[in-house]
Amino acid sequence: AQTVTQSQPEMSVQEAETVTLSCTYDTSESDYYLFWYKQPPSRQMILVIRQEAYKQQNATENRFSVNFQKAAKSFSLKISDSQLGDAAMYFCAYRRLVGGGADGLTFGKGTHLIIQP
Amino acid sequence: DVKVTQSSRYLVKRTGEKVFLECVQDMDHENMFWYRQDPGLGLRLIYFSYDVKMKEKGDIPEGYSVSREKKERFSLILESASTNQTSMYLCASRSGGDFQETQYFGPGTRLLVL
Numbered sequence: 001a002q003t004v005t006q007s008q009p010e011m012s013v014q015e016a017e018t019v020t021l022s023c024t025y026d027t028s029e030s031d032y033y034l035f036w037y038k039q040p041p042s043r044q045m046i047l048v049i050r051q052e053a054y055k056q057q058n059a060t061e062n063r064f065s066v067n068f069q070k071a072a073k074s075f076s077l078k079i080s081d082s083q084l085g086d087a088a089m090y091f092c093a094y095r096r097l098v099g100g101g102a103d104g105l106t107f108g109k110g111t112h113l114i115i116q117p
Numbered sequence: 118d119v120k121v122t123q124s125s126r127y128l129v130k131r132t133g134e135k136v137f138l139e140c141v142q143d144m145d146h147e148n149m150f151w152y153r154q155d156p157g158l159g160l161r162l163i164y165f166s167y168d169v170k171m172k173e174k175g176d177i178p179e180g181y182s183v184s185r186e187k188k189e190r191f192s193l194i195l196e197s198a199s200t201n202q203t204s205m206y207l208c209a210s211r212s213g214g215d216f217q218e219t220q221y222f223g224p225g226t227r228l229l230v231l
Contacts, residue, residue, distance in 0.1 A: 009157075033218045045207065045222040052218075091159060095218065104150050104162035104175055105209075105220060 002027045004094050006108035013082050014116045020067075021077045021111050023092030031097035034068065034075045035105070040088040048090070051075065053097075079113075087115045120144070121210055121223035129229045136195040138226050140208030147212065149191035150220065151175075151183065154205040163206075166191055198230045 003026045013019035025034070036048040051059045051068050058066050063080045079086055089112055093105040124139035142149065148167050152160040152175075162175030164183040172183050180202060184192045191210075195202055208223040 004159075006159075035218075037222075044224050047219055047221075050218060093160075104152070104165050105160070107152075107159040107161070109157060109159040 002029075002094050002096065002106045004092050004106050004108040006090075006092050006111050008111045009109070010112040010114065012114040012116060013079075015082055015084060017082055018078060018080045019082055019113065021079075021090055021092075021113070023075045023077070023108055025073050025075065025092070025094050025106075027073070027094065027096065029096045033095045033097070034066075035093040035095070036064070036066070036075075036077045037091045037093060037107075038086075038088045039091065039110075040085075045091075049077065082115050084115050084117060086113060088113060121208055121221050123206075123208055123223040123226050125226050126224060127227050127229075129231065130195075130198050131231055132199060134195075134198050134230075136198050136228070136230075138193040138195075138206055138208075138228070140191045140193070140210075140223055141189050142191075142208075142210040142221070143189065144210065144212070144221075145188065146210040146221075147188070148210060149185065150209040150211070151181075151191070151193045152207045152209065153177070154207055154225070160207060163193065198228075200230050202228065203230045204228060 032053045034051045039045045049061045067076045089110045092108040121142045150165040151163040154160045166172045166185040182194045206226045209220040211220045
């Protein structure tokens with residue numbers, strides 16, 4: 001079974017600084033997807049960024065970027081120029097590439113990100 | 118934009134009651150999912166469905182069942198609610214095909230079982 005580990009239950013960063021959230025995973029599959037989801041307080045879970053395992057290039061979405069190390073099974077999220085609106089729970093998630101069927105996400109336990117003004 | 122809605126944001130039920138949590142998506146997605154979210158445990162998959170009337174167990178299906186009679190609607194059923202089912206329940210949907218990878222989540226239903 002796949003597992004996803006987020007070793008930082010809570011992180012704090014000053015506004016405008018850069019922060020990196022860690023995620024490691026364990027799988028025997030070679031093709032899969034990795035995601036970072038954001039859940040603001042009392043608000044809906046939204047996708048921040050996704051990475052296809054077959055792509056060597058790290059995904060980037062504006063201030064958000066990932067460092068995907070397939071051999072090390074590591075998938076960290078870097079947030080540059082942190083803003084107050086970035087305060088949220090961040091979840092790392094994994095989904096295997098399933099031939100012809102559906103499959104759910106396997107989530108880490110989450111990292112609570114605090115932005116200090 | 119994809120919209121996933123859940124019938125209630127907050128629900129209070131008594132032990133032993135039968136509880137229905139409803140989820141509706143408006144994007145004609147084939148795949149729908151139910152997760153529960155607990156502090157310190159993240160999200161865990163309860164059940165998912167890849168087509169009408171089709172369902173698969175997730176990681177923690179015990180004590181739950183599901184129903185999918187129409188493509189847009191996926192219901193989670195607690196046959197006899199227990200206090201250890203107090204949790205946040207999140208519904209999600211995703212289009213079909215291996216390369217449709219993004220799941221869209223509903224706002225969640227916070228269930229308290231007394």
